[in-house]
Amino acid sequence: MTDAATEPDKITGPTPDIALRAGDKTKSGPVLAADGTPLKRSLNRALRAQKLRALALIAPLLLFVLITFIAPIGDMLFRSVENQIVSNTMPRTTAALQDWDSNSGDLPPEEVFEAAFYDLFLASENKVHTRLGSRLNYEQSGMSSMFRRAGRGVGDIGDVYLDQFKDLDRDWDEALPWAELMGDPDWIAAQDAWSEADGPMPSFELRAGIAEVLPRTADAYETFARFMQDSNGDSPLEEEPWSMVHTALYQDLAAGDVAGYDGPRADMLRAADALVADPAFETISFRDGFEEIDEDWLSVENWRVIKLYSPDYTVGYFASAVDMEKTPDGIEVRPEDEQLYIRLFQRTLFMSLVITFSCILLGYPIAYLLSNLPSSKANLLMILVLLPFWTSLLVRTSAWKVMLQQQGVINDVLVWLGMVADDGRLVMINNQFGTIVAMTHILLPFMILPMYSVMSTIPQSYVRAAKSLGATNWTTFWRVYFPQSVPGIGAGSILVFILSIGYYITPEIVGGTSGIFISNRIAFHISSSLNWGLAAALGTILLVVVLVLYWAYDRIVGIDNVKLGG
């Protein structure tokens, strides 16, 4: 059989032989793969393909977790320092406050009050001034009502000018004359022709040159017109301007000269200029206007707070979260009676430790018993551990409510046994005791399962060897068995501690006021007090604690060694 096809030297396709021979020919050259490429490169390519395949399998989930979970956490971290509400709501004021020395003890200059007038006028039209008020109220109580009053009161300042201009000429309180004075003629024509069916309104445009003559008025009117168009969907041709525009007009007329103006409505404007020049024209300084609104606006302290919180980012929430406050003189500890969070953090840590410790105390004997019983019995008893583990958290919490309340099962039994008088029933719920008992019960399986998986790997022969060498029971346990079970205790403790430190549901239901955790406070700030920044800061601190523990758990146990259900 000397068929050409089977003769090694006559086969033309790639065979392992070719590589071998090629290797033979160049003794010092690299080892080659079957297709003639160097083996190293070929292996590298295969490895890269394998890596890419693995990553392609992981990528969808990783992306999913990053978007639905990690991004929200990042958002929370961002919110704990974010503070754009002040500069967004009062942009002119924060800019004007830049030059004011908050330590001088003097009130801010008139320009600041002027800026505050325009900012607050706009904010109250947008109905956002109360939000800013409640934001600043977290830092200084009383500021909420100060802003609420200002929202109503800024109109009074503007009305001083509006009324006088109106008395001079009714047209000053009409929509069309204003639009002709300020608006671009083309825009007026377009706006006039506009109807609902045409889609969005033509955006307001200032008439060329008017901004040079009446800078403030042009600015104010443009803001007004855009607001009417965008927020209300009304035509500026039909809406009388706000008194803010009249105030700006007064300022422009008092500051500049309109004699050279000859555009539309020039007569009206000149008459107004003459009126303003008249000594009988009534004016009010912005400062006095604010004083009339609320005395608090003339408090240096409040202005210092506004200036302090005008930057876009703040550590103020974190300072509040650790019972400090940001003051112009730096960060200071809050007075004793306002301290809350440090104590709450301490209590959370303390109670988590107590819970962890009681779980060790109760879990160790059980894990020991289960790992030393024959497996048929152990499996049966394991059900008693796994059943609570699988039972809904709310079921277990309601069960403890049933057990612990004053008319509950435990008190009933104690009264029946005569150990407690009927009128002296024990208070076991809505306090720390209730939280600790219920949470120990809820978290106990998380302690038993890791302990059990460690203990069942400890060889019985070590214990027997120790005993046969003359050790007493206690010595055997303490010197031989216990050290080997420590990893199980460590794993279980970290798991239980991590879980308990962030618990919300159980403390909320059985904790009352003295048994609540930091999580309950976070939930309170999210849903009731709406101080989201503080909630985010508290959450960030809690998250850091948990992540440090998570890292420790990973180092000690390894996250891929977490076991569920034995």
Place this chain on the structure above:
Amino acid sequence: MSDAILTPIEKKPIGFTAGVLAAAGGFAGLFLGTAQGSGLMGIVIGAALMAALAVVAMQMLGEAMEKPVRWGLIALGVAAGFMYNAIPGLIMGGLFGWFFGWFIYWIGMGRYRVHLVPYLTPGQVLWHYTFRVICGAIFVFLITPILVIIPLSFNAQNFFTFTPEMLRFDPAGYSLQHYRDFLTNPEWTSAVKNSLLIAPVATLISVSLGTLAAIGLSQSHVPGKRAIMAILISPMIVPLIISATGMYFFYSKIGLVGTYWGIVLAHAVLGIPFVIITVTATLVGFDRSLTRAAANMGADPVTTFFKVQMPLILPGVISGGLFAFITSFDEVVVVLFLGSAELQTLPWQMFTGLREQISPTILAAATILVAISIGLLTSVELLRRRSERLRGMSPG
């Protein structure tokens, strides 16, 4: 411990038996006595009674009469209990009679040593049983709260506690009204419906994405495996309140708060760690040569996955899915934050019910949930055994 070793048992001296029984009787008498007003009297009477019974049973009647004596004690207990407190007394008395009948012979005949190695000292024997009693007490602590709510859910009154009628086993004290309420009240039925609409979809997402990723993670060369694993497990580690806070902020920006999909996505991500953990654990024992063999015989990767790999890891995937399901089905914090009035789930309903208006319908819901969790526990346990058998890790 060691059934092979036969420890000879012998009758104990009567002094020992009577002493132990007197102590036990005294302990029981203490409780009965305090319930009647005088603890001391209870101790004395209990101790004397039990010591006397021990002497009679051991010395006069002996082991031959064991059966009649034990039945007699049960009858005695039943009769005394019935006279004292009708039906509940009858049951308690019967139990007492049964226990002490067994206990007399267990102690008196030295049977307690049967299962122990012969060389143990009395102290070690005592410790052995003390330890068992301690463990028993902890098991009671673990299981009682769950068992207690079951009878309470049949309460005829709107109370969270046992009524005298219930303790008398009076049929009038029991009713199914809370179950009726649970099944007919629209608040509860819509909550159940919402839970059943959300959990399966969330489970499907976490299982499909999670299984793929677990297979990817189990390959030998994955760059940054530790970091990826840490990210994927983090939804389980980060406290729920923090996840919920972050999701509330972030989802409100993209308009998912108060929507069905917002909750589904949140629940899916919370269930992912469980799927990853169970499926990677199953894949640890997976024999890679099987997929290679399939590929060798010309199967493409998709066929290999569905025909070879999937059937073998299916038990792990299903139990991961059950974990994910229960995570979503039992989750309340995220629902509290992201939910809306139309999206109230069963846990939400229970939570608000517990916090504001306590209605025992919660207990009916809880009992049903316990039944469900028993079912889930059983299936996970069976699946785990099946998976181990498939992978040849344990016989049978």
